[in-house]
Amino acid sequence: MLFKECKKYHLPLYWCPSFIFFILGLIIIFSILASYFIANKIISNPLIVALICIFLACFLLILSYFVTKTFEALAESNRIKSEFISIASHQLRTPISNLKFTLEILMSGKKGKIEPEQVEYFRILKENTIRLKELTADLLLVSKIESGEFKLQKEKFDIRELTENLVRNFIPFAKAHNVEIKCYFEENLPKIFGDKEKIKQVIETLLDNAIKYSKKGKSLVEIKICKKPKEIYFEIKDEGIGIPQKDQKHVFEKFFRASNVSKGDIAGTGLGLFIAKSIVERSGGKINLKSEEGKGTTISFTLPVS
Amino acid sequence: MAKKILFIEDESALQKTFGDFLGKEGFELISALDGETGLKLAEKEAPDLILLDLILPKMEGVEVLKKLRENPKTKDIPVIVLTNVEDFEKLEKTLELGIKAYLVKTDFTLEEVLQKIKGELKE
Numbered sequence: 001m002l003f004k005e006c007k008k009y010h011l012p013l014y015w016c017p018s019f020i021f022f023i024l025g026l027i028i029i030f031s032i033l034a035s036y037f038i039a040n041k042i043i044s045n046p047l048i049v050a051l052i053c054i055f056l057a058c059f060l061l062i063l064s065y066f067v068t069k070t071f072e073a074l075a076e077s078n079r080i081k082s083e084f085i086s087i088a089s090h091q092l093r094t095p096i097s098n099l100k101f102t103l104e105i106l107m108s109g110k111k112g113k114i115e116p117e118q119v120e121y122f123r124i125l126k127e128n129t130i131r132l133k134e135l136t137a138d139l140l141l142v143s144k145i146e147s148g149e150f151k152l153q154k155e156k157f158d159i160r161e162l163t164e165n166l167v168r169n170f171i172p173f174a175k176a177h178n179v180e181i182k183c184y185f186e187e188n189l190p191k192i193f194g195d196k197e198k199i200k201q202v203i204e205t206l207l208d209n210a211i212k213y214s215k216k217g218k219s220l221v222e223i224k225i226c227k228k229p230k231e232i233y234f235e236i237k238d239e240g241i242g243i244p245q246k247d248q249k250h251v252f253e254k255f256f257r258a259s260n261v262s263k264g265d266i267a268g269t270g271l272g273l274f275i276a277k278s279i280v281e282r283s284g285g286k287i288n289l290k291s292e293e294g295k296g297t298t299i300s301f302t303l304p305v306s
Numbered sequence: 307m308a309k310k311i312l313f314i315e316d317e318s319a320l321q322k323t324f325g326d327f328l329g330k331e332g333f334e335l336i337s338a339l340d341g342e343t344g345l346k347l348a349e350k351e352a353p354d355l356i357l358l359d360l361i362l363p364k365m366e367g368v369e370v371l372k373k374l375r376e377n378p379k380t381k382d383i384p385v386i387v388l389t390n391v392e393d394f395e396k397l398e399k400t401l402e403l404g405i406k407a408y409l410v411k412t413d414f415t416l417e418e419v420l421q422k423i424k425g426e427l428k429e
Contacts, residue, residue, distance in 0.1 A: 093390040097411035098319045104416050105323055110330060133412050140392070151394075 193306035314344030341365025
């Protein structure tokens with residue numbers, strides 16, 4: 001196939017190097033012909049002009065060929081990286097699930113009673129196994145997003161119900177951080193047509209961040225959902241540590257963590273917001289961030305209604 | 307009589323945990339560490355249920371499943387896929403071949419797997 005890169009990298013036709021190359025070639029041939037005819041009318045020996053044109057055109061063609069090759073090599077290396085992440089995270093899952101099942105047996109007490117002073121260590125083991133599991137799941141998702149394999153399911157669902165259930169699950173976690181969650185939902189919200197599981201993951205990430213990055217002492221997280229023309233508006237506002245001004249434009253990049261947390265002891269991978277943004281945008285919505293260091297962060301997103 | 311479960315899985319650590327856990331629940335677990343052995347044991351032992359991994363030495367899980375379905379002796383044995391592969395195509399293919407459930411190892415606890423097995427064997 002002539003434009004095989006399109007298929008390989010899931011690119012639209014106009015982004016495909018060989019297609020651009022093809023168009024460039026056509027333009028050059030056309031310009032040579034045009035300059036020959038124009039020169040024919042003005043100068044006595046148009047052949048020299050045409051020869052110069054042909055020489056220049058050949059030079060340009062060779063140059064552009066190398067430019068496209070370079071881009072292709074870049075794209076290829078990116079694809080290999082994504083593939084590597086995908087294989088690595090699949091391989092990682094085997095020992096992780098072994099760990100998880102073994103821990104489950106040990107913690108069930110069926111293989112002998114756990115001493116009280118061991119309980120805390122088992123808890124740490126379990127928590128870290130879960131973290132490993134989530135990290136590999138995120139890595140896998142990122143590699144899918146980058147390789148274009150990432151697909152969204154479409155179904156109708158109620159975002160209020162989804163959010164209420166999630167908030168309920170987060171209450172113990174919020175209490176542990178001394179955070180209170182308040183919800184404001186507009187009545188009669190229309191249903192959303194999108195990937196429920198993925199949107200759930202977005203809200204989970206945002207809630208987790210809002211609570212995790214809260215300041216010491218009592219603080220508040222507010223969730224607001226309301227309807228706008230043709231879309232649903234979701235907002236989550238915290239009174240946390242905020243994001244420094246210079247970092248704000250980078251927070252949606254993968255593996256980025258703001259300078260006021262990357263040295264701190266709050267666990268995170270820097271993948272959550274990158275994934276959230278990818279999901280929201282592919283669902284046809286927009287995600288937005290407002291933050292002030294030391295005061296708090298507000299993240300909002302929109303989703304099209306069915 | 308104890309129900310027989312054939313566990314086709316190349317990870318010996320998992321063979322041990324599942325053997326222990328399901329043994330305590332009163333099941334008889336037969337283990338196969340590769341696809342070919344699994345297929346042979348399925349015919350010889352006539353298990354009540356098969357737990358099948360997808361990435362296996364000698365013969366891939368999907369291939370094992372196909373062969374199981376082609377053999378009249380094994381074609382009605384319920385199969386639960388237990389794997390680390392989260393792949394939509396594999397899921398569709400195995401569903402077409404009539405599996406009872408597709409469980410991703412990292413997302414399920416032993417207890418949940420047990421409930422699925424019990425649910426299948428009751429029917």
